[in-house]
Amino acid sequence: MSASQSMAALTWSRFCRSRLATAALVYVVVVALVAAIAPLIANERGVVPFDPNATDLAHRLEPPDSQHHLGTDDLGRDLLSRMIHGARVSLAIGLTATLISLIVGSFLGALAGYYGGIVDWLVSRLIEIVLCFPFLFLVLGIVALFRPSLWTIMIALGLTSWTTEARFIRGEFLRIREMEFAQAARASGARDARIIFRHLLPNAVAPVLVSASFGVANAILTESALSFLGLGVAVPTASWGSILSIAEQYIDFAWWLVLFPGLAIFTTVAAFNVIGDRFRDALDPRSE
């Protein structure tokens, strides 16, 4: 390995050495692409020729066949089409919620790590307080009391899961704030905000991306649980969890309603977890 190889390239090549992680990454990209173009492929004239919300009572609760590849639900809606559209909801919520927690966590963690003292003490107490609440209690409470909607869910998830990111950033800042490049920036008269955002944050961001990957997995899992419990996005919109909540009533025979949406959640969550895990190893110089 040449010494000139950048940290990013080195990490990337270590990441790709794991076939499982590479497969997970490809899978996530494919799911994201399908979600992005869902309205183009799953409509009356698309590759999957059914509107996700078009009911067809003559064909309700049908098992998979050549027409409805994954079967139909209790209103005769095509399951495959609903799952493709559901991917949009799940991924959008997972990514946005993680972005919110990344912004909140990085900001508070950076303040705590950079200034130390009373700021650090306050942020640490706040983290401790948030961690005391059982995660799902807090999210359920916020979502239900403020009326379930796409934004309530994303904000509730984001505002309850920033603690990991904050602790990572704080730790990194403590480690690098006295390094030469930071002192050089300070000596050249840069203001605090500039040092924090231009010099320190880019150097502290890598381990946070690991927790972000786990964060997306957790957000998707929690969103689907909320939808399953009936506190997710409003009813006609398909989400993997809301399809499963319908499945619960027909558990005695409609195996396809239980199996496929669950598999979609499971594989996507697992892929994000595997990516995060491999990424963490790739960043750790001691691991190989």
Added chain:
Amino acid sequence: MHAYIVRRLLYAVITFFGITVVTFALIHAVPGDPITFYIGTHGQNVSRPALEAIRHEYHLDDPLPKQYLYWLSGAVRLDFGRSTIDRRPVVERIGEKLPNTFELNFIAFLIAALIGLPAGLWSATRSGRPLERSSAVFFFLLYSLPAFWVALLLMQYFAVRHDLLPLFGMASDQAGAMSMPQRLLDHVRHLILPVVTLTYAQIAIFARFSKSALTEVIRQDFITTARAKGAGESAVLWRHAFRNALIPLVTLLGLVIPSLISGSVIVETIFQWDGIGRLYFDSILARDYPTVLGLTVATALVTLFASLLADILYAVADPRIRLGEGGR
């Protein structure tokens, strides 16, 4: 030692106040008349003067900080008011459901520890070998399984298709007519599916945590020293590494308990287990604010005590912590 524990206790008190402030602020940020908070949605049929009287009685005409103090003075005495559903004290309602949740969570915790800890320690000693790698992947997959999906699959397979176990509930309808051992067996049969659903993710947490704890220890200098002085590999592991790896595991208390309580909401709702998770979910749907508030504070307190206990145990076991060296 004493200084450390005193400081930790002080922090716990501060955290307790933080918990109450956050919960109170959240509830009061909810749009709508706070009067429904105390009397529920029946409030709509109450006459205006009567409403004013209630408002005054519950100090709702006072400024918010003062209202908080009134509520807090009750909360420290575990008086969270009365449920808006049946007008019974919230503490009483929590108290009667708590044993059911405790039973479920305690069994799940025990099983998860008994399987997860040895599995994690084992994989740390086999790090990088094919079998260890595939077991690591397996735990990851386990951790990624949505609990409600697992619950549905288990119900479909064991209850609907093969009729081996009951679908939900805590006891059969005929339980009253059963003899004592029969009733016990019936209860155990009802326990199996909820416990499995609650346990599998915790196994993964235990395994991963104990693996990284032991791996961390093996990397340290004193292990190299032990090897250098000629100790056999098994002596190094058993005498030197394991004992030190078990210490950080007490911090799992503060980690696993909130995660178990979170899981209880899903598991108890699906399996209709009459515990606090289901009570919380029902109270949220009914907008029974005093119960929601009481349960949130109570469960956060349980976590607070667990992590306090873990920290103190940690300090007792590891002198580096109480002497402040590792006290980052």
